[in-house]
Amino acid sequence: MRPTLLLYAALLSAALLTPAAPARADAKTALLADKSELVFGFKQMGVPVEGRFRKFEAQLDFDAKKPETGKIAFTVDLGSVSLGDPSFDKELAGTPWFDTRRNGKASFVSSGIKPAGVGKFDVAGKLTIKGSSRDVVVPITLAQAAGVGTATGSVTIKRLDFKIGEGEWADTSVVANDVVVKFKLSFSGL
Amino acid sequence: MNTSTRYSTVAILLHWLLAVAIVGSFALGTYMADLPFSMQRLKLYNWHKWAGITILALSALRLLWRLGHRPPADLPMPAWQARAAHATHGLLYLLFFAIPLTGWAYSSAAGFPVVWFGVLPLPDFVPVDKPLSETFKHLHELLGDGLALLVLAHVAAALKHHFIDRDGLLDRMRLGRH
Numbered sequence: 001m002r003p004t005l006l007l008y009a010a011l012l013s014a015a016l017l018t019p020a021a022p023a024r025a026d027a028k029t030a031l032l033a034d035k036s037e038l039v040f041g042f043k044q045m046g047v048p049v050e051g052r053f054r055k056f057e058a059q060l061d062f063d064a065k066k067p068e069t070g071k072i073a074f075t076v077d078l079g080s081v082s083l084g085d086p087s088f089d090k091e092l093a094g095t096p097w098f099d100t101r102r103n104g105k106a107s108f109v110s111s112g113i114k115p116a117g118v119g120k121f122d123v124a125g126k127l128t129i130k131g132s133s134r135d136v137v138v139p140i141t142l143a144q145a146a147g148v149g150t151a152t153g154s155v156t157i158k159r160l161d162f163k164i165g166e167g168e169w170a171d172t173s174v175v176a177n178d179v180v181v182k183f184k185l186s187f188s189g190l
Numbered sequence: 191m192n193t194s195t196r197y198s199t200v201a202i203l204l205h206w207l208l209a210v211a212i213v214g215s216f217a218l219g220t221y222m223a224d225l226p227f228s229m230q231r232l233k234l235y236n237w238h239k240w241a242g243i244t245i246l247a248l249s250a251l252r253l254l255w256r257l258g259h260r261p262p263a264d265l266p267m268p269a270w271q272a273r274a275a276h277a278t279h280g281l282l283y284l285l286f287f288a289i290p291l292t293g294w295a296y297s298s299a300a301g302f303p304v305v306w307f308g309v310l311p312l313p314d315f316v317p318v319d320k321p322l323s324e325t326f327k328h329l330h331e332l333l334g335d336g337l338a339l340l341v342l343a344h345v346a347a348a349l350k351h352h353f354i355d356r357d358g359l360l361d362r363m364r365l366g367r368h
Contacts, residue, residue, distance in 0.1 A: 044232065045232070045233070045236045045305070045308045046305035046307075046308030046309060046311070047236070047302055047303060047304075047305045047308075048303065048305075048311075049301075049302070050301075084301055085300070085301070087227050088227070090227075091227050168229050169229060171229070174229055174232065174233065
């Protein structure tokens with residue numbers, strides 16, 4: 001591509017993307033993607049396997065003085081999953097697993113936040129993956145420094161509750177049912 | 191039969207147990223490597239790893255036993271054949287360790303630690319590193335093919351001694367009391 005075309009493309013992208021920011025002006029905080037991570041681990045015939053999602057978004061409306069009124073909505077791009085091995089990643093996108101063609105995103109929407117000690121909160125909400133929803137409580141720890149708030153925590157879910165791994169893969173002696181999801185979400189303006 | 195012309199019972203048992211385990215693991219490894227992604231493949235890979243670590247452990251036991259128990263003296267044969275036989279045995283022992291260890295390293299470097307029989311997690315002695323895992327993979331395959339050739343030579347030589355030279359060589363390693 002010629003440099004001028006590249007410039008036009010960049011300007012056009014900027015023009016298209018800019019309005020997106022004010023649209024979220026109601027959310028007081030913004031997720032810092034490069035300072036956030038979403039990983040998960042499970043056991044495959046006893047072997048610990050770790051993976052991560054590269055793309056996810058979160059909208060947070062939270063005041064540490066009034067945690068009960070806080071809200072968090074979290075969406076994960078299931079197609080961004082990676083176990084660090086291309087053959088596995090291709091498999092994970094397929095029908096028995098995330099079926100990303102029909103289920104692009106997983107979501108968590110909070111229904112209530114309760115304080116649970118200094119800097120700790122229990123976030124109750126609904127987790128939806130692949131068309132199945134479950135109520136979960138996610139314990140988080142919140143640390144604030146220099147205008148950036150970082151929420152860390154982990155929650156164990158049962159993959160079969162969400163039909164992740166269907167057919168022969170439902171065999172939990174090969175792939176364990178328990179999946180530990182660990183996250184670190186950093187927000188500016190928190 | 192005079193015991194000094196035979197290997198010790200423990201040596202004989204370990205020889206045949208490992209013979210079966212090694213031939214089986216080689217066949218399994220060769221077969222599974224070409225399979226497309228499936229649960230079957232995943233299972234076979236784990237079984238292959240478990241078998242490999244078992245072979246490593248039994249080989250360590252076997253080496254210790256061999257160091258403490260001298261094998262029977264060589265049967266009469268030309269000096270070059272005796273040298274070739276001893277060199278082959280030395281190389282076989284080397285590969286009994288090198289092949290499981292490179293397989294273990296390959297698995298660790300690929301990011302999949304070996305958990306023996308799905309129960310005992312083994313330590314990783316190399317870091318998770320894709321190019322390194324490819325290197326170990328190739329080394330593992332290369333050494334495995336080398337072992338296959340050595341085993342063929344070993345079997346061919348043993349059969350030649352027994353059936354062409356008729357020197358009763360196989361009786362030294364025969365299972366049972368005869």
